[in-house]
Amino acid sequence: MQKLSIAVIAGDGVGPEVISGARTVLERVGERYEIVFAFQEFDWGAEYYFQHGRMMPPSATEALQSFDAILLGAVGHPDIPDHVTLNGLLLPIRRGFDLYANVRPAVLYEGVQSPLAGRQAGDVDLVVVRENTEGEYAPVGGFLYHQQPEEVAIQTAVFTRRGIERVVRFAFDLAVKRNKKGRVASITKSNAQAFGMVLWDRVFQQVAQEFPQIETESLLVDAAAMNFVRRPQSFDVVVASNLFGDILSDLSAIVTGSIGLAPSANLDPARRFPSMFEPVHGSAPDIASRGIANPLAAILSSAMMLDHLGRADAAGAIESAVREVLAERRVRTPDLGGDSSTREVAAAVAARVG
Numbered sequence: 001m002q003k004l005s006i007a008v009i010a011g012d013g014v015g016p017e018v019i020s021g022a023r024t025v026l027e028r029v030g031e032r033y034e035i036v037f038a039f040q041e042f043d044w045g046a047e048y049y050f051q052h053g054r055m056m057p058p059s060a061t062e063a064l065q066s067f068d069a070i071l072l073g074a075v076g077h078p079d080i081p082d083h084v085t086l087n088g089l090l091l092p093i094r095r096g097f098d099l100y101a102n103v104r105p106a107v108l109y110e111g112v113q114s115p116l117a118g119r120q121a122g123d124v125d126l127v128v129v130r131e132n133t134e135g136e137y138a139p140v141g142g143f144l145y146h147q148q149p150e151e152v153a154i155q156t157a158v159f160t161r162r163g164i165e166r167v168v169r170f171a172f173d174l175a176v177k178r179n180k181k182g183r184v185a186s187i188t189k190s191n192a193q194a195f196g197m198v199l200w201d202r203v204f205q206q207v208a209q210e211f212p213q214i215e216t217e218s219l220l221v222d223a224a225a226m227n228f229v230r231r232p233q234s235f236d237v238v239v240a241s242n243l244f245g246d247i248l249s250d251l252s253a254i255v256t257g258s259i260g261l262a263p264s265a266n267l268d269p270a271r272r273f274p275s276m277f278e279p280v281h282g283s284a285p286d287i288a289s290r291g292i293a294n295p296l297a298a299i300l301s302s303a304m305m306l307d308h309l310g311r312a313d314a315a316g317a318i319e320s321a322v323r324e325v326l327a328e329r330r331v332r333t334p335d336l337g338g339d340s341s342t343r344e345v346a347a348a349v350a351a352r353v354g
Contacts (some may be wrong), residue, residue, distance in 0.1 A: 004309060005038045007067040007274065011045040012085075013283025014293035014342075015073025021295030021346030022071065022302040025318060028350040029306075033314040040067070044089060046077035055088030061096040069305050070276040073298065074283035087139070095133050097273035099266035100163065101170045102130035102245065103304070104280060106252035106262060111326040112336065114257055116229065124256050125180065126235040129171040130245025132266060134163045135196075137242040159196035159241070164203040170269055171239035172211045181236035184208070185217040187224045187244050200241065221248070228252060253280055260294025260335045263301035265308060277305040291341045294333040296322055299349055321352035 008023075010016040023039065030037050042063070044056035055075070057063075064070055075090050076082060093099070106128070108114050110121035138158035145151045168186070175184050186204040190197035201218060208216045219227065221244045227234070228251050240248055253262035262280035279297030287293055300322060307315035325331055331348040332338030340348075 001034045001036055002311075003036045003038060004069070005040070005067045006305075007064050007070045008039050008041045009044055009070065009089075010041065010073040011075050011089075011283065012047075012077050013074050013285045013288040014281075015045070015075075015283055017288075017291065017293050017342045018279060018295040018298035019071060019073040021342055021349075022298040024343075024346045025299050025321075025350045025353060026302050026306075028353045029314045029317055032317065032354060033311065035306075035311065035314060045075060046080055046085065049077075049080060049085075049088065055085060056092075060089075061093065064093070064097075064274060067274045068309055069274050071298075071302060071305065072276055072278035074279070074281070076283035076285070078285050091137065091139075093276060094266055097268055097276070098133060099268050099273070099275060100131065100133045101167055101265075101267040101269055102132040102249075103174070103265045103267060104128045104130065104245075104249035104252070104262060105300075105304075106249070106256045108256045109261070109323055109326045111329045112257035112261070114255060116232070116255060119232075119255075124232045124252075126232065126252060127174060127178070127237050128245055128249040128252055129167060129174060129237060129239045130249060131163060131167040131240070131242050133242075134158045134160060135242035157193075157196050157241075157243075159199055161199065161203060164200050165207060166269075168204050168207045168239055170267075171237050172207060172214055175214050175237040176211070178236065181215075181234075182213065183215040183217065183234075183236040184211075185219055185224070185235055185238045187219055187221050187238060187240035187248065189221050189244070191220060197241075204239075224248060225251060228255060249280065258294065258335045259297070260333065261296050261300070263297050263299075263304055265301065265304045267308065275305075275308055277301040277308075291343065292334050293342050294335050295342050295346045296326075296349070299346065317353050318349070321349045324352050325349050 010019040108124040136157045140156040141154045188197040253259040266276040303315040303318040
């Protein structure tokens with residue numbers, strides 16, 4: 001019997017609902033695969049902010065350090081500016097634990113309708129690897145003449161050779177591991193950003209020479225956005241900066257039918273710190289507490305967590321159960337055209353796992 005300690009930050013909006021669904025499935029897969037999950041909940045997020053004036057305590061990363069992994073629901077509240085919520089919880093964990101590889105798969109499953117005409121199940125099967133700790137989201141900058149009419153804001157993007165090389169190398173290794181199309185596409189805007197993005201292009205080309213079996217493609221981000229719509233089937237692994245990876249991964253989620261199906265992993269590939277797993281969709285305050293949020297992104301994120309923790313067997317069982325439920329076209333939440341509740345979808349997946 002294997003024991004896994006999981007820190008749970010359900011967070012805001014629909015976060016508690018989808019995390020509850022993911023835990024239902026994890027507990028069922030634990031029974032089948034002899035895994036005991038020791039969940040510990042942390043009440044950090046918007047409600048914590050309203051009480052304490054911050055999203056989590058100063059000692060948060062110390063409290064999380066000893067866990068095998070972190071399962072996060074969502075961060076964000078209509079009454080708190082987004083830059084406060086993100087910089088108060090999500091980004092400090094990513095940076096504090098050096099979770100530099102953000103992995104976001106996008107799959108067009110059987111039983112799901114793509115908004116793109118003529119796309120069939122399996123036509124889209126790609127992964128966006130997003131650099132997660134520097135780039136455009138580096139906390140470098142500030143205000144001058146703050147809150148005055150002549151106010152100036154400076155936001156500096158930071159690209160290091162180390163940061164680029166390690167995430168690009170991760171993307172190539174992932175393409176080898178996936179053993180599918182054998183392609184890596186690098187996304188920049190080096191025609192306009194002639195320093196950081198040019199360094200990115202140069203490092204990408206150097207790393208690519210170590211993987212002669214992998215096809216490569218370098219695209220400007222505007223062309224990449226167009227091709228995610230025009231020819232999504234051509235992509236396998238896509239590696240991009242913090243900002244571009246963030247945007248393109250949301251686009252890839254919608255191309256595959258719903259952002260409610262999009263999982264993600266924030267990884268420390270060196271396994272020095274606990275990695276964090278979360279659905280891409282955010283807190284969705286417009287549907288919070290209605291019981292209709294799609295739990296599949298959280299459930300698939302938990303499968304990514306198990307895979308990272310060395311339990312590919314249990315992860316595969318969850319993925320197969322999700323595929324079967326979607327293919328049946330019977331139990332599905334409103335974002336997929338159904339009328340099932342969050343709990344009903346989670347229960348259907350759990351039943352398939354069992």
